[in-house]
Amino acid sequence: MSRVWAVARLMISEGVRMKIALVFLMLIGAVVVGLPFSIKGDGSLTGAVQSFMQYGLSATGLLLGLLTILMARSLSDEVANRQILMVMTKPIPRWQFLLGKWLGMTLLNAAFLICSGATIYGMVHYIKRTHPPLDPRLDEGELNNEVLVARHASKAMLPDFGADVELEFDRNVEEGAYANVPDFDPAREKLRLLRKHEARWRIVGPMNDRVFEFQNVLCDRSPGHFIQLRYRTQVTRYAPDEIFRALWQVGDARSGTPVYRIPVRHVIDRWHTVRIRSDAVAADGSLQVIFRNRNPFEDERQWPNVMEFRADHPLEVMFVVGTFEWNLVRLLVLVQCKLMFLAAVSLLAVTVFSFPVACLTSLTMYVLAGTRAFIMEALNFESVNRASMFSSVKEFFLQSLMHAYMAICWVIPDFGRYDAVEDLVNGRNVGLVWVLQGMSELALVKTAILLGLAMLLFQRREVAEASF
Amino acid sequence: MAERTLPVVQTAGLCKTFRDFWRRPRVDAVKDLNLDIRAGEVFGLLGPNGSGKTTTIKMLLGLLYPTRGRVSVFGRAPTDVAVKARLGFLPEESYLYRFLVAEETLDYYGRLFRLPARIRKDRTERLLDMVGLRHEAKRRVGEFSKGMARRIGLAQALINDPEFLILDEPTSGLDPIGARQIKDVIRELGKKGKTILLSSHVLADVEDVCDRVTILYGGQQRATGDIAELLRRTDMTQITAPPLSSDTLEQVRQLISRLEKKDIIQVTHPRVKLEEFFLKIVEEAQVAKVRTSGARQGGAVPDFLQKPAEATREQVIEGLLAASAHGSSAVVRMEPPGFDHRPSPARELIDQLLGPSRAEPATPSPQPPAPGSPSAEPARQKQSADQSVIDSLLGQSADQREDAGP
Numbered sequence: 001m002s003r004v005w006a007v008a009r010l011m012i013s014e015g016v017r018m019k020i021a022l023v024f025l026m027l028i029g030a031v032v033v034g035l036p037f038s039i040k041g042d043g044s045l046t047g048a049v050q051s052f053m054q055y056g057l058s059a060t061g062l063l064l065g066l067l068t069i070l071m072a073r074s075l076s077d078e079v080a081n082r083q084i085l086m087v088m089t090k091p092i093p094r095w096q097f098l099l100g101k102w103l104g105m106t107l108l109n110a111a112f113l114i115c116s117g118a119t120i121y122g123m124v125h126y127i128k129r130t131h132p133p134l135d136p137r138l139d140e141g142e143l144n145n146e147v148l149v150a151r152h153a154s155k156a157m158l159p160d161f162g163a164d165v166e167l168e169f170d171r172n173v174e175e176g177a178y179a180n181v182p183d184f185d186p187a188r189e190k191l192r193l194l195r196k197h198e199a200r201w202r203i204v205g206p207m208n209d210r211v212f213e214f215q216n217v218l219c220d221r222s223p224g225h226f227i228q229l230r231y232r233t234q235v236t237r238y239a240p241d242e243i244f245r246a247l248w249q250v251g252d253a254r255s256g257t258p259v260y261r262i263p264v265r266h267v268i269d270r271w272h273t274v275r276i277r278s279d280a281v282a283a284d285g286s287l288q289v290i291f292r293n294r295n296p297f298e299d300e301r302q303w304p305n306v307m308e309f310r311a312d313h314p315l316e317v318m319f320v321v322g323t324f325e326w327n328l329v330r331l332l333v334l335v336q337c338k339l340m341f342l343a344a345v346s347l348l349a350v351t352v353f354s355f356p357v358a359c360l361t362s363l364t365m366y367v368l369a370g371t372r373a374f375i376m377e378a379l380n381f382e383s384v385n386r387a388s389m390f391s392s393v394k395e396f397f398l399q400s401l402m403h404a405y406m407a408i409c410w411v412i413p414d415f416g417r418y419d420a421v422e423d424l425v426n427g428r429n430v431g432l433v434w435v436l437q438g439m440s441e442l443a444l445v446k447t448a449i450l451l452g453l454a455m456l457l458f459q460r461r462e463v464a465e466a467s468f
Numbered sequence: 469m470a471e472r473t474l475p476v477v478q479t480a481g482l483c484k485t486f487r488d489f490w491r492r493p494r495v496d497a498v499k500d501l502n503l504d505i506r507a508g509e510v511f512g513l514l515g516p517n518g519s520g521k522t523t524t525i526k527m528l529l530g531l532l533y534p535t536r537g538r539v540s541v542f543g544r545a546p547t548d549v550a551v552k553a554r555l556g557f558l559p560e561e562s563y564l565y566r567f568l569v570a571e572e573t574l575d576y577y578g579r580l581f582r583l584p585a586r587i588r589k590d591r592t593e594r595l596l597d598m599v600g601l602r603h604e605a606k607r608r609v610g611e612f613s614k615g616m617a618r619r620i621g622l623a624q625a626l627i628n629d630p631e632f633l634i635l636d637e638p639t640s641g642l643d644p645i646g647a648r649q650i651k652d653v654i655r656e657l658g659k660k661g662k663t664i665l666l667s668s669h670v671l672a673d674v675e676d677v678c679d680r681v682t683i684l685y686g687g688q689q690r691a692t693g694d695i696a697e698l699l700r701r702t703d704m705t706q707i708t709a710p711p712l713s714s715d716t717l718e719q720v721r722q723l724i725s726r727l728e729k730k731d732i733i734q735v736t737h738p739r740v741k742l743e744e745f746f747l748k749i750v751e752e753a754q755v756a757k758v759r760t761s762g763a764r765q766g767g768a769v770p771d772f773l774q775k776p777a778e779a780t781r782e783q784v785i786e787g788l789l790a791a792s793a794h795g796s797s798a799v800v801r802m803e804p805p806g807f808d809h810r811p812s813p814a815r816e817l818i819d820q821l822l823g824p825s826r827a828e829p830a831t832p833s834p835q836p837p838a839p840g841s842p843s844a845e846p847a848r849q850k851q852s853a854d855q856s857v858i859d860s861l862l863g864q865s866a867d868q869r870e871d872a873g874p
Contacts, residue, residue, distance in 0.1 A: 006579035010565065017567045082563040086624065089529045090580035091553035464531035465486075 003092040004100040011104020014074055024067040025112065031059040032119045036127050045131045045139040046147055049124055050425045053147075056123070057421045060116045061335050064109060068339050069362040071105050072346030076355035084463050095455040098347060102451060105343040110336055117332045121325070124148070146273060150322035150429040151228070156212040156289070156315045161197040168193055202311065204293045206304035212315055214287040219319030225278040229289065232271045232313040239303035242268050245295045246307070251280035252288035263296035268305075271313075278319065287317060321429050330430040331420040337442035338415055342366060344447040348454035351461065365412060372414040411449060413442055475543075476632050476663045477505040477528060482537035484523050484687075497523040499687045501537070505665060507631075510658045512678035512695070513667040520687035521667040522560055525636050528665070529557060541632070553581065556630030560637045562621030566610030570601055570620055573609055574627055581628040588627075594770035595623035598653070614641035622650060629773050632663045639673050645750055651677050656769040675699070708738070 015021050039051045075098075078084045087097065128148075133139045169190055178184050204210045219227050229248065243265060251259035257280050266272045281287045291309075295302030309315055345365045349358035368375070389399035418438040420430045482501040488494045498520040505511045513521045526532040527539055530546035541551050564573055571592050578588035596602040599619035604612070609620055618641050625633060635654070639647035654664055654677045668674050674681060675695065682692040691698065712720070721732050 002582050003580055006576060009579075010568075010576055013572075014565070014567055082559070082561070083565060084563075085526075085529075085531055085559050086557070086563055086577070086621075087580065088531060089552055089555060089557040090577060091549045091582075092580050093549055462532045464526045 004096045004103060007087075007092070007097055007100025008104035008107060011071075011074060011101055012108055015071060015104065015108040018071075018074075020070055020073075021067060021108070021112075024063055024070075025115075028060055028063050028112070028116055029119070031063070032056050032116060032123060036123050044142070045128065045133060046143045048131050049127050049143055049147055052127060053120065053124065053425050054421060056120050057331070057335075057424070060113075060120070061338070061421075064112055064116070064335070064339055065342055065366055066363075067112070068105060068109060068342045069346045069359060069366065071108065072101075072343070072350045072358065072362065073355050075101055075347060076350045076358060079463060080355075088463050094459050098351070098451065098455050098458055102340075102343050102347055105347075106336075106340050109339040109343070113332050113336055113339070117328060121328060145226075145228070145275065145427075147425065147427045148324040149320055149427045150324060150327040151318040151427050152218075152321045152429045152431075153230070153316040153318045154214050154217050154287075156214055156317075158198060159201060161194055161201075164197055165190055165193045198311070202309045204291060204307045204309075206306065207294050209293070210291045210309075212289045212291065214289065214317050216285050217281045217287045217317055217319060218285050219278045219281060221278050221281055221283075223277075223279070225320075226275045227278045227281065227287075228318040229274040229276060230271065230316045230318055231274075231309065232269065234269050234308045234310060234313075236306040236308070238268060239305060244268055244305050244307065245297055245300060245302045247292040247294060247296045248274060249290040249292060250276045250287070252282065252286075255282035255284075255286065255288070257282050261296075265297065265300075273318075289315075289317070318428075324424075324427070327424055327430050330432065330435045331424050333435050334418045334420050334430070334438045337438045338369075338418065340443045341369075341413065341447050341450070344450040344454065348450045348457070351454045351458045368408070369412045369415040371416075372409060372412060373416050376409065411446060413446055418442065475504055476507050477503055477539075477541050477665070479503040479524075479528075479539045480537055482524070482527065482539055483535045484520075484527060484532060485535040497687050498527070498684075501684075501687075501689055503682060503689075503692075505663060507663050508658075508661045509679045510654060510664045510666060510677055512674040512681035513665060513684065514669065514671065514674055514681050515684035516669055519684040521669075521684055522636055523687075524684070525634055525665070525667055528634065529555070553628065554631045556625035556628060556633040558618075558621045558625040558633075558635045558638055560640065561614075562617040564609040564612075564617055564620060567608065569606050569608050570596060570612075571605040573620055574624055577624045578627045583628070591627055591770070591772060594772065595626055598626075598768065598770055599623050600649070615643055615646050618642050618650075619646065622653070626770075626773060630662070632665070633657060634665045634667075636667045637669070638666065639668070639670055645747060647673070648747060653769055657773060660769075660773060662773070704733075711737075 035052050035056055036048075039048060039055065078087070088094070128140070128143060131139075169186070172178060178189065201210075217227065219225065229250065233244065235244065245263070245265050248262040248264060249259060250262065251257045253259055258277070260276055260280055262274055262276065264272070264274065291307075293305065293307050342362070342365075346358065346362040349361040349365075352358070353361060389396050418434075420434070423430055479501050482498055482503070483496070484498040485493045486495045486497055501520075501524060503524075513524065515521050523532060527534050528541055528546055530548075530552075539546060542554060544551050565576070568576065574592040574595060575588050578591065583591070592605075593602065596605050599622055601616060601619055601623075604616065609617060612620065618638070622635075622638065625635070635650075638650050638654070642650065651673060654666065658664060658677065658679075664677075666674060666678060678695050680693060681695050681698065683690045717735060725731060
């Protein structure tokens with residue numbers, strides 16, 4: 001390993017002394033330090049911090065990704081400038097040389113990432129201290145409780161509508177409702193009925209109640225601790241003031257917990273958070289929440305609203321499981337895993353191509369990894385006719401393209417799956433399991449595959465050939 | 469010179485063809501090269517530009533792969549890491565990392581040999597002393613002149629105390645002082661028993677330091693042999709004497725005419741070489757302490773560069789048997805159609821070592837025949853042909869050489 005470390009050390013020296021690394025670091029510095037002075041958000045302290053973190057972390061990830069691709073130029077330059085001739089005549093196996101390069105890039109990225117993370121952390125506290133407050137007491141409380149924290153979210157459980165679906169399906173069959181339906185598929189019909197029941201359950205008419213059940217709310221139930229109810233509702237018809245008034249009842253007397261009634265007056269179709277004492281949660285981690293669609297404010301007028309809790313805006317109970325600092329660290333680990341993968345991609349590219357082509361290839365891979373989910377959905381290969389690929393030229397071309405793309409997608413990870421910026425900004429816990437998944441997929445398996453391939457190709461290269 | 473028995477480098481039918489993008493042959497850089505470099509000798513690879521010297525060296529170093537033929541270094545494939553641990557290489561230009569300072573450069577290469585920190589530091593200092601760059605140890609090599617970079621290149625080639633040193637155009641870009649110093653280093657290392665392969669088209673350099681040479685032209689081997697033998701002229705006699713009066717000279721002329729029935733061709737006063745004159749002037753300037761920002765006078769060859777440990781008879785046999793056994797995997801073997809399957813020199817050496825004449829030193833395969841032996845005549849003819857090739861490369865006609873005088 002001493003030879004690997006020697007190459008890694010050289011890579012680090014080069015990275016530190018490379019002007020391009022300096023330019024990127026200055027750019028990152030300008031973004032991280034300059035953003036707080038230019039971003040206003042929605043005017044609130046929370047908005048300002050959230051906007052800063054969103055842009056700052058995204059820009060840092062992007063710039064470090066580009067820097068990683070450009071750092072692979074080190075190997076390309078060594079071949080072009082022939083320093084490789086001096087190194088390859090020393091007793092270092094080629095795979096160790098490549099591993100050293102990768103290790104150097106990884107350590108450099110880690111150092112840059114730590115500096116960027118520390119600066120972002122410092123700037124968050126700078127904004128917190130200097131941002132002109134709308135309401136000093138509420139602003140800081142909101143920031144501390146909803147952003148600078150790591151919260152776990154439990155979603156409300158859906159009731160089991162299986163029996164209702166079977167009942168309705170049998171009734172429809174008896175009534176002959178499906179008699180004239182061509183290509184009738186009972187499973188599909190039952191799924192449709194299930195969706196209908198769920199949608200109906202999500203709607204709460206005027207003066208009606210809806211009971212939401214939660215499980216595994218494993219929060220600290222001791223006095224002085226809180227849980228948060230996060231929700232967003234829509235209405236079938238907007239009231240003139242765009243405000244709804246309702247009552248939340250949290251806790252279940254049957255489980256021996258106190259019951260809290262919280263009247264709310266909130267803007268329609270916006271996210272809202274309600275804080276409740278955590279002793280409303282039962283000892284077994286269950287929690288009952290009832291939404292009462294009625295006006296608790298006797299002196300205020302309420303329009304009769306039909307409220308809807310949409311599936312894409314699920315009702316959640318959130319509780320603190322960690323600190324913002326560790327959440328930030330875990331996010332940076334995920335970013336580092338992506339950079340480790342990118343380092344392997346760019347090294348593979350420079351072992352095959354000269355630098356400009358290698359750079360373009362790595363960039364393409366980076367973009368593909370970032371937009372993989374979107375591209376997969378857009379291409380929708382499921383729709384390709386699964387006839388024999390040799391049935392026609394068009395089929396051959398289409399299916400070849402599909403197989404090639406699927407093979408690439410097997411190697412290229414979905415970076416979007418490991419994008420934790422949104423979670424950090426919203427004060428959600430960046431789970432350790434998630435981070436471990438990212439490390440194993442990005443930093444271990446896929447990096448190892450690409451690095452192995454790069455080593456194999458580099459081993460077969462005649463490094464002294466001019467047309468490398 | 470010590471008896472040389474171990475072949476350090478062996479090539480057989482070595483060919484290298486460079487191809488274009490479509491794999492069509494573009495250039496035949498090396499054709500059917502058979503080399504045999506023995507342990508402890510300073511071997512010269514001569515030839516004009518484009519004759520295949522550098523390509524041959526790159527194949528010996530595993531930087532290029534042969535198209536056909538086979539090559540082994542220390543009985544193994546050149547790509548073997550164990551082989552590289554025993555090598556030192558100075559390429560035709562010193563390809564250094566511009567962002568490193570001189571001592572960092574040597575430290576980096578020392579790390580690749582897994583030298584302990586203390587030894588790296590010690591050797592770095594002594595090698596910088598040797599090449600006259602101790603005072604520039606903290607300066608970036610990117611700022612160095614070409615000659616200074618060559619000196620660092622030489623220092624890095626010696627950092628591991630190599631048994632086998634490959635120097636490709638070592639004096640190119642160097643001033644006469646540097647060139648002389650490198651030649652002195654080569655001589656010194658040769659005395660210490662290092663095996664050295666020197667590639668150059670500066671014939672004087674090769675003539676000054678090499679024991680044997682091979683001359684390449686157009687990728688083909690045109691002549692090989694002991695340099696003293698190749699350059700010896702038996703058709704003339706040179707007498708060097710203190711200054712003689714014209715009377716004495718006349719008497720000598722008459723004596724030769726009477727005894728040999730021949731006349732003296734030319735009588736002149738010999739000149740010192742320009743190199744010697746130049747070095748004398750520089751030495752005087754150094755004594756006068758004239759300031760310079762370039763390289764300074766180098767020091768002695770460091771004593772860590774030792775004579776390679778001689779292998780025991782058993783180790784030699786084991787090594788050769790291992791090489792023989794691994795011939796298909798450890799040694800690059802690409803035999804051309806009609807490849808000559810004669811017993812390998814390694815096998816011959818084993819036979820000699822194990823044979824009845826155990827007291828006799830093993831004889832390397834391409835040994836020139838003894839004068840008067842049945843094979844001496846063809847060898848002389850070949851030698852004569854080799855001489856003509858050297859003459860053509862030197863650009864000298866026979867007359868010009870005769871004019872050179874004593």
